[in-house]
Amino acid sequence: MSGKHFTLDVDPEGLRTVAGRLGELARTFERRGTRASATPGEIDGRWQGDAATAVTAEMSALGAHLTDFGTRMGELPEALRSLARDYEEALDRLPGLNRRWEEAEQAYTDAVGAADSALSTGREEARGDDGQVSTEDRQALQRTRDDAVEAARDARHQTQYWLEYEFHHTKVHLAQRTRALGEAMRESGPLDVTDAEIEAWRNGEAPQIDRSPLFDSLVLTRQREVELVTPDVERRVEALRDALDEGDQQQVQDALDEIAAHADDPVWTEALARHLGPEGLQQLYLDIDQGLVDSTLWIEELWPSMQGFNDAVANGVSHYPDDDFAAYLETWMEQDYGPKMWALLASSDSADGRINAAALSYHSEVYNHSLSHAGGMPGLFPQVFHYAYPDTDQMEQWADRSSGDDLARIVEHASDDHLRDLLFRMHNVQTDGGTMDEDDYRLVAELWGETVQALRQRHADLAPGEPSPLPALMRFLEARNANAGSQYWDLLQPYVEDAVNDPVLMAQLLKDAASSRGGIDPSDVRKLIDDSGVDVEDVIAAVMQHQLERGDSAESVAHNIGNLLRADDIISEDFQWDKVVKSLIESGISAAAARNPVTAALSGPVMGVLNGVLDELKRMEELDQAWDDAAEENAAQQVLAFTLYVQHYGEPEGFEEFVRTHGPAYEDDASQLVTRFIDQMRDQSRAGGQTDPEWLEMERLLSAMNTARDDQ
Structure with missing residues (x-):
């Protein structure tokens, strides 16, 4: 410890070192990108036809990727150096802050010493002939001494308050600049490095970073691999179709076996899935179904070969990226018997979590209606399920092999x-x-709930510029009561309540609903809160408290309050802002005091007035009343702004004197006392001819609320 009051643990030289290394890395990327981009010119004359086209395209893509990495990373060195300068400027200010702090302490110590010395001198001079000091003189001298000490204490408090204020804003500025740089660095990298991976690296573990996106981004490489095997895929699929047309059981089995031989090859199976598409695969299932009905095929002999074929297709579909997978599933389910055919696909051990999650989602249609035939033997469905799921319950298997994250990947696209x-x-x-x-539906409810949680986590992890998962999440939550009765709703209720009690999620939903952004309808948010059983006042109070505990600026909290003040469709006519004010005062002061020494030292008058507001609100609760409708929002706004101010900056200058002068007139209406004081701050600032710093902060909070409240 340095022993100084104000300290900063920052390393500007370390930032400059990193800036130099990143600059060199950016230049390397650019050099390699330029070289790769020039390769197509060297290919000319040595490669011909499709090969030349493929290699040229791939090298051009590689060059573009490397150049893009270099360009994005090339912006970072100057950003690092700029932050280093900010750090140095802050460090340069610290000696002055500490000197003024120590001078204030020394001035107070000197004043106390002088007051004590004056008290001793006064007592000596006041002694009578009997050597005693009269009670009246003793008390007068003591009051003089106490007044001098109190004046010195006030002077020290005022000086140190503004020093704390200045230092706090310095730290906030540095924190914002540092976070912005961190986000820029994260966005500029070619790979996604998680916080957990960074922490593991700090602890001495070897980096375990997923490098596959570097290769996946070169889509032409995978496309070319698929293209190379597609002719073989086409030949084998055509052989299967010919065998089905002939109605020859052995030929069908042989054709299925030839395809199944590639079931473990991710490239070959992806080529198979893309060549067939959803309609092509379904038609093969229908052709097999017809063969069983016509007795040209027999399921007992056919199943082992068909199982291998199913594994190959499931493996191929499992390699689809999420957007392609969602489109594939949508087209598949447009077929009348899509869900039962999908259940067959999901029986494969090669089916990924998304295939299983989709099967569980469409569970209700698997046995609804069978493929109808005019006479003949049983078709493929549903008898194939006796072979595909011989020892397991379908829904339990799908649930075991999937998660909410799998379904979230589908619904996002x-x-x-x-x-x-x-x-x-x-x-x-x-x-x-x-x-x-109900036990079966419990599996559905758990998948639904896990998906809600996964979408919430996606929102929490959202990087700047990424599409928000909130519209999909709201659709998910809105559909919870689609066709089920109360005995089924109860299984979903805990997930709804948990979502509504998530202040991070609700802060964004309330903000988007208030501004009509992202397709979030205010009435849907209101219904969600109503159905959760959580009071909307508690939700909003929790959002504000979360912002305070997170360390958001007072202006940011004030802006969110303004959003809420105009969200009439959310808060409804019977909403009572006094409950929110009460919660904020009760919980916010203690939360802020834990991290802010200014707030921790709030004087009696401030706490007395805030407690007076609490008493007023509690009394109204007992009478089952609320603030007058006409003044409710304005009164709430004034008290909330005052509460935010004292939480972040401490007691406003002159408040104690104001309470002594005007307090008795507002003994039963502390909120009006707050309003009157804010009016006085405004009037005095205007009368002084220059803006008072304290009023400037208070006005900024009120303005943030008003701007958000009135913004349409």
């Missing part, structure tokens, strides 16, 4: 119509056998 259809079928409890058993 689903179209509106697809998402609506998926959720309708997911919550449909009317199945072929009657109403679904």
